[in-house]
Amino acid sequence: MIRQIVVVNMAVPMDFSQLSVQVAHASMLGVLNQGQWVSQDNQEVEDLLFINCIAKPELMTWLKDHFTLVVCKVWGKKTIMELEAEAKRYDINTAIMEDYGHTTALAIGPASEEKLLPFKRLTLL
Numbered sequence: 001m002i003r004q005i006v007v008v009n010m011a012v013p014m015d016f017s018q019l020s021v022q023v024a025h026a027s028m029l030g031v032l033n034q035g036q037w038v039s040q041d042n043q044e045v046e047d048l049l050f051i052n053c054i055a056k057p058e059l060m061t062w063l064k065d066h067f068t069l070v071v072c073k074v075w076g077k078k079t080i081m082e083l084e085a086e087a088k089r090y091d092i093n094t095a096i097m098e099d100y101g102h103t104t105a106l107a108i109g110p111a112s113e114e115k116l117l118p119f120k121r122l123t124l125l
Contacts, residue, residue: 002062004030004069004109005119007083011076012102022104023071026097030107033095034059059093062110072122077103083119084108090115 006026008019035051053060062068074080080096080103087094087108092115097105109116 001068001113002058002065002110003113003116004062004067004107004111005072005116005122006030006069007072007074007080007106007108007122008125009075009077009080009102009104009106010073012104014104022097022099023069025099026095026105026107027069029095029097030093030109031059031063034093058110058112058115071125072119073125074122080106083122086118090118092116 004027006023008023014022031051032049034056035049037046038048038050039046040048051059053063074083084094084096084106092108092111095107096103097107108119
């Protein structure tokens, strides 16, 4: 199964609605940053986002399947940054969500359960 993990920084004061928005934004950013902006019809303005899902089979499976999302919690920006570095060492896509100068969430994946195994230690929200 392909999953995406979103890790929320609980050290940032957020009510439930703000937390939900940060999770959604991090998840979305984790998908969108796998694409690239391109120009259409030889225009100077890059107005088309292209995501090559053939080159990213885990992303394609996740988008076509169940959008399985696991939300976990940690305390502090330092922990978020350490998790991002760890995911990158495993060649897993990441996206950091920042809002008003605070690092609020980190998306890891989408990736296979096998690749995400090292993150199984995280505490569910």
